[in-house]
Amino acid sequence: DAGVIQSPRHEVTEMGQEVTLRCKPISGHNSLFWYRQTMMRGLELLIYFNNNVPIDDSGMPEDRFSAKMPNASFSTLKIQPSEPRDSAVYFCASSPLAGGGNEQFFGPGTRLTVL
C-alpha cells in the first residue's frame, strides 16, 4: 500500500491567496483527519471525517478554513484567504475504523509558507 498521500509537499504562497491541500487516505480506511503542526502549538486536530461525513470540526481555527471529503479516496483542506500565521505543516491521517484507540496512519505532510 502506498500509505496516505498528500500533495503538494511544499507550498509557498502570498498572503491573501487561496491554498488547497490534498489528501488521499489509505484504501479501505473509513476515518480521515487533518492536523496542523506548529512550533508554538504542537499538533492540533483540525477536523475529522468518518465515512466522508465531518464529525468534529471544532479545531478549525476560523471560517477561512474549510475541508471537504467528496468521496472515500479524496479530501481537501482549503484556506481562503491565507495569512502568514497559517504557515505550518499540515498532516492528513487515516484510520481503518471509527472509535477510540484505533491507529492513525499519517501522511508525510504539506509544509505551507504564507509570505
Added chain:
Amino acid sequence: AQSVTQPDIHITVSEGASLELRCNYSYGATPYLFWYVQSPGQGLQLLLKYFSGDTLVQGIKGFEAEFKRSQSSFNLRKPSVHWSDAAEYFCVLSGGYNKLIFGAGTRLAVHP
C-alpha cells in the same frame, strides 16, 4: 480534562546508552495510549500502543513502554539507543472516538 504531558523537551544520550522518555496523562478512565515517532521532515509513525491487559507493551525498533495507572504514566524505554533513533517522540492519548491528544513532544539527540 484530557491532557498529555511530556516533561522533557530535549534529551541527549550517547549511542548504546539506555533511554527513557517520560509521559504523564490526565483522563477520567482507562485511556488508549500511543507513542509515535517523527523523523525530520517526515510524518508520524506508530511505535506502540496500549489498550488494556499487559501493562508492558512491546513496539517496533526495540522500544517498549510501561503503563502505570497509579502514576498516570506511560514511559517509553529502549535498552540501547542507535544513532537512527534521533527524532521527535510524541506520547498520545485517545480518549474518545478517534480524537488524539498529543503531548508536546520530546526531541531526542544521539551522540556517537
